[in-house]
Amino acid sequence: MKKKLLALLSALALCVGLMVPASAAGQTFTDVPSTYWAHDAIQYVTDEGLFQGTSATTFEPGTTMTRAMLIQVLFRYAGSPQLPDTWVFPYRDVPDDAYYWDAAFWGRHRNIFADEFVENCDALRPNEAVTRGEFATMLWKFAREVLGSESVAVGTVESGPFTDMDDGDPGVTMDVQRSMLGWAYPNGILSGPSATTMSPNAPVTRAQVATMLMRYDKAFNDDTQSDNPGGETTQPENPSASDDVDYTMKIALMNHNLSVGDKVVADVNTIPSTAKENLTYTFKSSDTSVVTVKAYSGNNFSCEISAVGPGTAIVTATDSNGIEATLTVTVAGTSTSNPGTSDSDDYADVKDEIIELTNEVRAENGVGALTKSDLLMEIAQQRAEESAESESIEHFRPDGSYYSTIFEEYGLDRFEMQYVEILGWSTILDSDYIVDLWENSPGHFASMTGANKTLVGVGISVGEDGRYYFCQIFTNKD
Numbered sequence: 166m167k168k169k170l171l172a173l174l175s176a177l178a179l180c181v182g183l184m185v186p187a188s189a190a191g192q193t194f195t196d197v198p199s200t201y202w203a204h205d206a207i208q209y210v211t212d213e214g215l216f217q218g219t220s221a222t223t224f225e226p227g228t229t230m231t232r233a234m235l236i237q238v239l240f241r242y243a244g245s246p247q248l249p250d251t252w253v254f255p256y257r258d259v260p261d262d263a264y265y266w267d268a269a270f271w272g273r274h275r276n277i278f279a280d281e282f283v284e285n286c287d288a289l290r291p292n293e294a295v296t297r298g299e300f301a302t303m304l305w306k307f308a309r310e311v312l313g314s315e316s317v318a319v320g321t322v323e324s325g326p327f328t329d330m331d332d333g334d335p336g337v338t339m340d341v342q343r344s345m346l347g348w349a350y351p352n353g354i355l356s357g358p359s360a361t362t363m364s365p366n367a368p369v370t371r372a373q374v375a376t377m378l379m380r381y382d383k384a385f386n387d388d389t390q391s392d393n394p395g396g397e398t399t400q401p402e403n404p405s406a407s408d409d410v411d412y413t414m415k416i417a418l419m420n421h422n423l424s425v426g427d428k429v430v431a432d433v434n435t436i437p438s439t440a441k442e443n444l445t446y447t448f449k450s451s452d453t454s455v456v457t458v459k460a461y462s463g464n465n466f467s468c469e470i471s472a473v474g475p476g477t478a479i480v481t482a483t484d485s486n487g488i489e490a491t492l493t494v495t496v497a498g499t500s501t502s503n504p505g506t507s508d509s510d511d512y513a514d515v516k517d518e519i520i521e522l523t524n525e526v527r528a529e530n531g532v533g534a535l536t537k538s539d540l541l542m543e544i545a546q547q548r549a550e551e552s553a554e555s556e557s558i559e560h561f562r563p564d565g566s567y568y569s570t571i572f573e574e575y576g577l578d579r580f581e582m583q584y585v586e587i588l589g590w591s592t593i594l595d596s597d598y599i600v601d602l603w604e605n606s607p608g609h610f611a612s613m614t615g616a617n618k619t620l621v622g623v624g625i626s627v628g629e630d631g632r633y634y635f636c637q638i639f640t641n642k643d
Contacts (some may be wrong), residue, residue: 171388196222201226203372205625206379206416215363226372228275228396232267233291235300239277239307240268253393256289265291273560277307297342298341301355304381305344327363328482336366338607354380362603377609412436416468416482416492423456423472424497431464433482433490452478461630469631472496512625518596519637523613526604530614541622541634542643544575545636547626548586558588583641585612590632594625617641 183383197207206329207224248270259269269289297304330337332599345363349355355379357363377525418431433446448468450458461467467591475498482490524534548568552558560568566585572579587609589599603609612618618639626634 174536187344190454197224201372203291203376205622206376207372209379210375214412223370226370226375228293228371230300230371230374231291232289232293232295233263233269235295235303236272236289239303240265240271242307243271249566257630258288259291263291271588275302276295296336296366296371297355297363298336298338298345300374300377301349302329302340302344303376304354305348315317326361326362330363330365334365338610339605340607341365342393346616349377352380352384354384358359396459412488414482414484414490415490416480418470418494420493421493422487422495422497423470425474426468427472429470429494430461430467430630430632431470431480431592433468435484435486444486446485447483450478451481452476453498456480457486470494471631473514479579482532493536512594515594515596516623516625519600519635520621521541521597523603523621523637526600527614528611532614533619535618535621535639538620538622538640538643541620541640542624543622544571544624545586545622545638546624546626547571548588548635548638549626549636552588552590552636553626553628553632555632556632556633558590560586560588577640578642581642583608583615583617585615585618586636586638587612589635592632594633603637615636615639 169565194207197204201207203226207226210414211224214350216308219228230528245267248267256269259266263269269291270337271287281639325346327346330342332342334454344354345365349364350357355363358367413436415430415436417434418429418527423429435444445465446468448458448460450456454474455472455476457471458468458480459472461469468480472494474498477495480492480494482492520535520537524556527534546572548562555563562568562570569579569584572582572584587603589609590604591602593597603613618641620640620643624638628634
């Protein structure tokens with residue numbers, strides 16, 4: 166972890182244009198007195214030569230960090246990975262010569278914060294200040310998505326003494342609640358400006374960033390993190406089996422009632438989840454005439470369950486410590502779905518339900534209803550099929566191009582229209598479930614309720630992995 170923090174904090178100093186010599190151990194700053202609340206954190210990072218001052222004698226602890234600065238930080242924290250030549254740059258507001266160009270490119274593809282905090286997917290807003298809630302979410306998501314760390318386990322989300330963190334408070338999204346109250350606060354990474362406020366909408370400052378990073382370093386060290394900043398998917402080594410384990414395990418599957426021919430993916434979760442990525446798993450079925458089960462190729466903690474005959478069977482997952490979890494699966498005698506197909510007519514009713522539910526969300530938020538567009542239905546269906554083909558929900562197409570290129574294939578000028586797509590997947594075909602997921606994701610919610618979008622199209626496809634892939638596209642013209 167220390168190596169990662171070295172890279173991270175060094176990048177932080179560079180990204181704000183600080184070209185002064187590295188600080189000497191014990192250096193003091195005239196604007197950081199010993200009584201200053203973040204004195205110890207600032208001293209910590211400067212003593213390590215990790216965080217430089219804005220001059221030989223000043224630190225400027227109250228300077229606000231921008232989106233460009235922080236995405237550059239996380240990019241360098243990841244080891245400045247090389248970018249594929251096939252990618253198409255997605256942002257219209259990032260100059261070609263911007264110091265953070267590579268970082269923005271990488272961050273969009275890695276989905277660090279674009280979907281959460283950008284209403285239009287083709288805008289970064291690089292000079293916009295990052296709030297405390299946004300930075301907590303970025304750090305939490307980065308640790309989870311890029312480092313593959315389970316130091317990001319989220320506990321019970323309760324507002325507790327904080328009067329500005331309830332549902333419905335400005336800027337308090339589900340992700341902000343989870344990252345601040347369920348992760349950063351209970352782990353000692355973040356504290357409120359007062360005993361009763363968390364100030365999620367306040368701009369995050371250099372002092373606050375230094376403090377949170379120091380606390381993160383002390384909370385999650387080399388024992389829980391990969392020691393390879395450039396290895397985005399590197400996982401910790403599997404521990405040896407131990408009789409002294411302090412966790413429970415379960416198999417998570419939304420729908421336990423299947424039909425012959427169904428294929429679904431189930432995940433193994435540990436409570437607390439910090440143990441999950443440190444383990445390996447084996448899977449078996451009590452009756453292979455009812456269901457067969459195998460490890461899912463996409464990771465080491467999921468399994469594919471195939472319904473082959475009517476009846477009931479128990480799926481068992483056993484981890485490398487010998488801990489077991491079971492799941493009872495019931496299979497009906499006839500199939501209600503056909504995984505692996507993607508005929509757009511198969512899900513016409515579900516698509517219409519998604520549009521209806523989306524319009525209900527818009528009405529609740531004072532936004533006019535969307536009109537179903539036949540052309541957008543075709544476009545969204547193709548994008549859903551592309552997601553099913555790649556078994557991913559990326560805003561990039563199988564050929565590496567950005568999703569907006571599909572509009573030109575259908576005779577639309579993407580530079581003269583407002584547009585955005587939202588994606589999702591589920592093991593069940595349920596319009597309420599997928600719309601609820603989108604509604605509770607800040608970025609997806611912003612797209613669903615955008616007042617400048619008037620038309621909508623929905624696509625649904627099923628991949629070889631048995632998952633349903635959903636796409637909803639919003640535009641102002643077709």
